[in-house]
Amino acid sequence: MSSQREDAAGASPADLPSLETLDSPTGSPPAASLSSLMELENCVSNLSLAHEIVVNRDFHFKPPSAATNSLEGRVKDIVYQVFWDSLQEQLSSDPPNYSHALVLLQEVKAMLASLLLPGHVRLRSQLDEVLDMELIQQQVHHGALHLHRLAGFITSTMASLCAPVRDPEVRALRDLKDPVELLREIFRVLGLMKTDMVNFTIQSLRPHLLQQAVQYERLKFQQILDKQPASLDNTDAWLQAAASEETAAFRARRDFPRPDSRGLPRPTAVLNRAYMCLLRWDPRHQNYPETVLMDRARLDDLSRRLHVLVLEASVLLLTSAQFGGVVFSLRGFVAKLRQSVAALLEGSHTREADLKRALLELGGTVLQQVTEALSARGGGGGGLPQESQDLLRGQISDLWKNNNPVRTLIGERVQGFLLATLQGGSPKRSPELPFPLGLVRAELAELGTAFGQIVRFNQTVFGPFYAPILRKLLLPPGEAETAEDSR
Structure with missing residues (x-):
């Protein structure tokens, strides 16, 4: 899927296929079938994410960004530039038009609120007081809005909430005089701070996730198996090949066996051999085990x-x-x-x-x-x-x-x-x-x-x-x- 998205992103509009040429069915898929597929995809996504968080100690989210040479990146840049150009035009008019700016301030307030912890009672109260949108609307109506004063409060609040790694970027905000550039940079840095908060939360929850990981992953995989009974077919073939190899090796060393009481290869020996096979896997001739x-x-x-x-x-x-x-x-x-x-x-x-x-x-x-x-x-x-x-x-x-x-x-x-x-x-x-x-x-x-x-x-x-x-x-x-x- 990811490779398909990347290919599409890197194509120019002329390269994109026409929808009329696709051999797709004219009717819609059954609702129940689509719902089951969405539930299955959600189950797989949750299982993969939880497993990655638990197993990969270096796991962290990165700020979303589209490749600059991709179709997605070019469209995003154009849309953003149009918005910021429109904001520049509004603020430069006489009298200034603050309609876009008010939307941005509301968004900034919501982003700052999402960074607050339960103990930030006083800061939350200040945020509601200074960024009171009804009061700001009245200030706009009477021509008394001080955008730089609000931006100063926002940057000070960001400085008190950001991780140390973001201190230089937050300090740089104070040197910006152009209101459009200032708002643009505030949004960019707030996006980085939100990603920092998510990663901090993941690190904080990892010890608790470790305690529940086995039961959670087992439960989620069972849900996948219930919806898709064939989800163990490759695993079955993988273990069958390992059992055949281990049985042959066991018979070859019958003079010095270490079997169980029944004279059969031990299940742990078969599993160990199966895992060892994963280190010399040939994707051209084998399907990877689902588990x-x-x-x-x-x-x-x-x-x-x-x-x-x-x-x-x-x-x-x-x-x-x-x-x-x-x-x-x-x-x-x-x-x-x-x-x-x-x-x-x-x-x-x-x-x-x-x-x-x-x-x-x-x-x-x-x-x-x-x-x-x-x-x-x-x-x-x-x-x-x-x-x-x-x-x-x-x-x-x-x-x-x-x-x-x-x-x-x-x-x-x-x-x-x-x-x-x-x-x-x-x-x-x-x-x-x-x-x-x-x-x-x-x-x-x-x-x-x-x-x-x-x-x-x-x-x-x-x-x-x-x-x-x-x-x-x-x-x-x-x-x-x-x-x-x-x-």
Whole structure:
């Protein structure tokens, strides 16, 4: 939806389609159907917003703004400019016409009132007294309205209510002499203050929301499920694929099983495998599970970081195998090498061609840094055998392949680390990691902590929805039905 709106916003009037050419039905949709869709959309919107507030500690609203090069932005600018030009004309007439100004003052009063807290009794009384619209109307009638005096009270009130970050903007209002420019800036800054108040309220309510979040999200999702019974189809397929993988893995290690008493894969093992699959999700062939959709952006970001981290560790391992004993002990070499690797690989995860190009450039950069390190150590830049250089450059270039043995090895070790985190281990207290993962331990721990938090919260909220699906997948049909009936 958002991409469609952006496309429409960026189109010129000539680019917009004619409504007559749309193949739309001539009749209106049934009222009951439209009402149900609106209720469902409202339910999804509330659920997504509540989840974002609780999970994302950095969540905050931004002041609404249309892109300046969009159709929406151009229309908004034109309409606003017409209004302010009209106000300028009214105030410049003789005698001044205050009809638009009175509307603005009424709006300003309402915006200031919305910023007041229950304890602002005296300020509320002053606001009603100074911005008494009936009195102001009488002043206009008798030609006794002092607009700058009212603006002075408004800016003083704003100064007492604004967040510290808005102090410079509020102070700047006092230097404006033109009444139109002053009113325009008052409105702009008041809009920012309203956004600040909303964000302050969200931060204040977050501890209370955390206490109620699980029950609230579970209730809202159940309402969605009641209106749209197919809302678990993708989740069902996701868990079914994970159960098949876990069952196959369980049978492969039957000599060393850790099953439940029935000799079946544990539901928690299936869930953990399902969550791990989200870090290597292929959107071209899979539909994302509905129960994890609200965290998809966060999980996609973790997947990107994991991709870079695996490649970074792979490059470190290959470089160490060739020259590690010579240069890895040099002060600052590893940090500089890691910085270069991360910079060149950033953004290379989306397209195969980008990854190939980045790895090709990376091979040359690594060899250059090794050469510089040897020179600084006194070993001379010409001490690198050409055969070793070609071998390392080729090995780094081959890392673009998903089945590359070095990349596969590092990937399995990282996956094992994250799986251990899901199984209850603390990333910060995990045992010493094998080389070269120890060099990226801090990043791994941070990634594991973020992943674990998402998974635990999701499992707590949606556990009751996962349970019947897992029973159906892991128990024989008769036993699954008995377990379901006994609930």
